[in-house]
Amino acid sequence: MFERGINVQQILHPAVPEKSARLRFFLSCDPTEADVDRTLDELTTILAARD
Structure with missing residues (x-):
């Protein structure tokens, strides 16, 4: 998403x-x-490409 100009961060365990x-x-x-x-x-688009 960053490469597409969208600021998003992942939230992981814990x-x-x-x-x-x-x-x-x-x-x-x-x-x-x-x-x-x-x-x-x-x-x-990104999620569809994962399938």
Whole structure:
């Protein structure tokens, strides 16, 4: 996601239960609806490529 211009960090064990990593997105005060849509599209693309 970073290479695609999206600031997101992984949250790993021990902060979350083992084998249940999460993503933490950092938003500024001015993201547009288009920014959020692009982020969701990029995340969907990345996750689909994993299957």
